[in-house]
Amino acid sequence: MKKHHPKNERIKRRYFDYLKEAKRMDVSSIDMAAAAIAGFEQWANYRDFAGFHIEQAKGFKAYLAKQRNAKTGRPLSKATIHSRLMTLKAFVFWLAGQPGYRSRISYADADYFNPSANDSRIATARRDKKVPTLEQVRRVIFAMPAGSDVEKRDRAIVAFTLLTGARDNAVASFRLKHVDLAARSVFQDARDVRTKGRKTFTTFFFPIGEDVEAVLAEWIDHLKSKLWFGTDDPLFPATKVALTNAGLFGAVGLSRDHWKNASAIRRIFKSAFEAAGLPYANPHSLRNTLVMLGLQRCRTPEEFKAWSQNLGHEQVLTTFTSYGTVATSRQAEIITGLKEEAAGADRAGDDFEQLAALVERMRKKA
The missing domain is CATH 1.20.5 (Single alpha-helices involved in coiled-coils or other helix-helix interfaces)
Structure with missing residues (x-):
């Protein structure tokens, strides 16, 4: 059984380079595109892309409609199918303009990957998001233990996310020097911080409460005065793992390294919300919480513009359309x-x- 096609691999490499350099997509988005294309390749038994025919697009759509999620056993969601088909549509459209393919594939061929209009509407419909209220997040913060260094760090992470609305990947990469407690601000410097789209901007603490700000201030003081962290050290250092007294590997304190990604932060949120008896709310959902708060508190367009800018949005419309949907x-x-x-x-x-x-x-x- 075929596992790959050499010619396909070469053209895919060129396409992924196009996505990275020309379309400026990040690695995670390119990985998702690669997975969708690989799924189509496998279904087509690794035929040469140059032999693409519209019947393949029709057949693959029918194939996806019958597939089930490997974890849940349920049929693939309309959103998942829509995403994969749109990825393949973009790929075939690009192929139609490449030497060796343009004479055999037309731009219109890519349109055959379009799902039905009804399925598209279902896939792209806006639905209520599970957004925690401000009171619920505050309850989580002050229910979290703060005995050990790790517990202090975890509580400060939730408090910091609520105060700034920073994305979890950015939170994992902040350094002490980026926080100015006197100015009540955080400098999201893309040279050091993994901000979305590598944008650089300043965020001022949202008016959540002085007690929440105190949690962050106490953590920073603990880092500087007790753990002797410097300005270039992580604001939220990764957990140090080593052999414990029980002879097993486990958490033994904090390292001086950043987390490689945001997975640990999402686990911290999950544990904190469950311990407080509340449904899990991921770190990103706190941005929705802050937008809901802004819609209530801002009295003028200028005030809401400042609120939106504080979240790193260049356009107020982004805040309204992506986060500002009123819950039912x-x-x-x-x-x-x-x-x-x-x-x-x-x-x-x-x-x-x-x-x-x-x-x-x-x-x-x-």
Whole structure:
């Protein structure tokens, strides 16, 4: 059985280089594209891409519709299928312009990877996200233990994420020098910090509460005065793993290294929310929490622009469209409130009419 096609491997390498250098995609996105293309290749028994025919696109769509998730055993979601098909559509569209392929593949051939209009609407529909309230996150923070160095660090991570709305991968890469407690700010310097799109910007602490800021301040003081960390050391160092007294490998304190990725931070959040008796909320969901708070507190367009900019968004529209969707429960409250306001306005109108009629009658009697 074939495991690869040499010619395909060469053109894929060129395509991935195109995605990296021309489209400026990050490694994780390129990996996802590679996985989708590999899945199609395997289904097509590693045929030469130059022999692509629209019937292959039709057949692969039917194949995906019958596939099941390896972990859950359920059919693949419409969103997963949509994502894979759009990835293949982009790849074939690019192939159509390459030497050796352009005479055999047309740009229109890529359109045959489009799912049905109904499936596309289902896949791209906006649905309520599980967003923790500010009160719930505060409850988690102050329920977390803070005895050992590791526990202090974990509590400070949740507090810092709420104060700044920083993405988890950025949180894993901050250094002490990036935090200015006096200015209540964090400098997200893309030279050191793994920010999204490698953007550099300053975030000021969101108005969450001085007690949450105190958690972060105490942690930084602990790092500097007790653990002797310097400005170039990690703000949230990785756990040091070594042999314990029981003769097994386990956590024995903190290292002076950064985490390689955000996996450990997500585990910290999961444990913290479960310990507080709340459903798991990932670190990114706290950005939604902050946007919901901003929608309530900001009174002018300028204030919301500043709030949006504080999250690292260049356009306010990004904050509104990606994070600002009103939850269904809140939507019900707003509409009900407007109904009550309308009823109050009607009553006020009735009262005004009655008062006007009374004044008119008194005028006639006079």
